[in-house]
Amino acid sequence: MQQLDERLKGQYASLSPQEQRVADFIFDHFDDLISYNSAELAQLSGVSKATVSRLFKRLGYDKYKDMRDELRTLRQSGMPLTDQRDAVQGNTLLARHYKQEMANLTQWVNALDARQFAEALTAMVAARRIVVVGMRNAYPAALHLRQQLLQARGQVLVLPQPGQSLSEELVDLTADDLVVMMAFRRRPRIVRPLLQQLQRDGVPVLLMCEPQAHSLFPLSRWQLCAPLDSVSAYDSYASVNSLINLLANAFLHENARQRSSAHPRYRHALSATGRAGTTLMGRQRGAVHYYGAIKTT
Numbered sequence: 001m002q003q004l005d006e007r008l009k010g011q012y013a014s015l016s017p018q019e020q021r022v023a024d025f026i027f028d029h030f031d032d033l034i035s036y037n038s039a040e041l042a043q044l045s046g047v048s049k050a051t052v053s054r055l056f057k058r059l060g061y062d063k064y065k066d067m068r069d070e071l072r073t074l075r076q077s078g079m080p081l082t083d084q085r086d087a088v089q090g091n092t093l094l095a096r097h098y099k100q101e102m103a104n105l106t107q108w109v110n111a112l113d114a115r116q117f118a119e120a121l122t123a124m125v126a127a128r129r130i131v132v133v134g135m136r137n138a139y140p141a142a143l144h145l146r147q148q149l150l151q152a153r154g155q156v157l158v159l160p161q162p163g164q165s166l167s168e169e170l171v172d173l174t175a176d177d178l179v180v181m182m183a184f185r186r187r188p189r190i191v192r193p194l195l196q197q198l199q200r201d202g203v204p205v206l207l208m209c210e211p212q213a214h215s216l217f218p219l220s221r222w223q224l225c226a227p228l229d230s231v232s233a234y235d236s237y238a239s240v241n242s243l244i245n246l247l248a249n250a251f252l253h254e255n256a257r258q259r260s261s262a263h264p265r266y267r268h269a270l271s272a273t274g275r276a277g278t279t280l281m282g283r284q285r286g287a288v289h290y291y292g293a294i295k296t297t
Contacts, residue, residue: 003074004067005030007059010110013103013229018047019055024099034071038064096231104227104239111211111225117250120206120222125255127178127204129155131170134182135191141208141240142182148248152255166194175202183209183216184228184240195219208243 008023015023025045026033033041041064042049052064061067124130130149134142146158160166173179179198183191187209198205199219207213207220210228217223226243228235 004033004059004071009102010106011058012099013107013227015055015058016051018051019058021045021047022052022055027099034068093231100229100231101236101238104229104236105242107211108226108239108243113223116222117224120224121247121250121254123178123204123222124149124180124206124251125153128176129157129173130178130180131173132156132158132180132182133160133194134158135160135188137186137235137237138182138184141184141237141244142180144241145180145182145244145248148244149251152248152252166190170194170198173198173201173203175204178204178206180206180208181220183207183213184226184237185210185213185235192216192219208240 005027008026012020012023022041022045025041029044036044038052039049042052045052056064056067059067061070130153132142132146132149134140143158146156149156157169159169161169170179181191181195181198183195195205195207195216196219204222205220206222206224207216208224208226209216211225213225224243224247226239228237228240230236
């Protein structure tokens with residue numbers, strides 16, 4: 001069962017402004033919360049008692065008293081009431097930024113479909129080529145993902161490149177390839193017809209976007225969503241980069257697992273020709289060879 005602080009963090013982004021005021025007060029005074037009744041909490045938070053009641057019902061408590069009983073039981077059992085106090089407290093810009101970033105991270109982790117993620121990962125390892133497409137704000141994220149994947153396998157491209165015609169680069173893609181479409185908001189109108197054409201051509205697409213981009217979901221085979229919510233005008237890409245980190249690390253391990261399972265088959269085939277000691281060392285060994293050749297010139 002989730003404790004109170006975990007429930008608040010998980011739902012913080014969906015709370016009303018008044019409910020967030022109560023949540024902020026709770027985070028700042030968690031150790032004292034057990035001593036307040038609902039009327040006192042409402043007064044100290046500057047909201048109505050009805051707001052406090054709605055908040056705790058939203059969090060899964062039938063009555064405010066149920067929450068206090070839960071905290072009292074935890075305290076008597078010796079368990080900590082909260083496993084991680086906020087690193088930044090108060091109502092400063094830094095504190096609001098921190099809480100929003102935490103809410104974004106919590107949202108994408110809770111929404112991640114493990115089955116879809118595993119299927120997309122397997123397809124990425126098996127693909128002949130991976131093409132990562134990112135335009136406008138999404139281009140830096142696309143470039144970062146490409147650089148991470150490239151350390152584990154070859155044939156990973158990022159588009160568009162300066163001077164390239166996007167259509168000419170995509171026309172040869174087939175069902176053996178895979179496109180990772182970074183379609184975060186402020187996306188150009190070309191994204192939708194591009195996805196439609198890839199779908200017609202049978203090219204599998206992993207769509208990475210914000211959760212609100214529902215209309216694009218049917219145009220892709222898999223979806224990974226990361227919220228961009230921020231306390232001000234500029235979108236936050238912290239959750240996007242966190243998701244990329246998970247994807248790249250999971251890809252690295254899955255790629256290594258599949259390669260290691262294939263290795264005995266090659267070893268058996270090579271043993272018939274007396275070359276059992278031959279090994280496939282991957283791209284890192286090849287990179288060293290290229291570096292040595294360049295250094296001698």
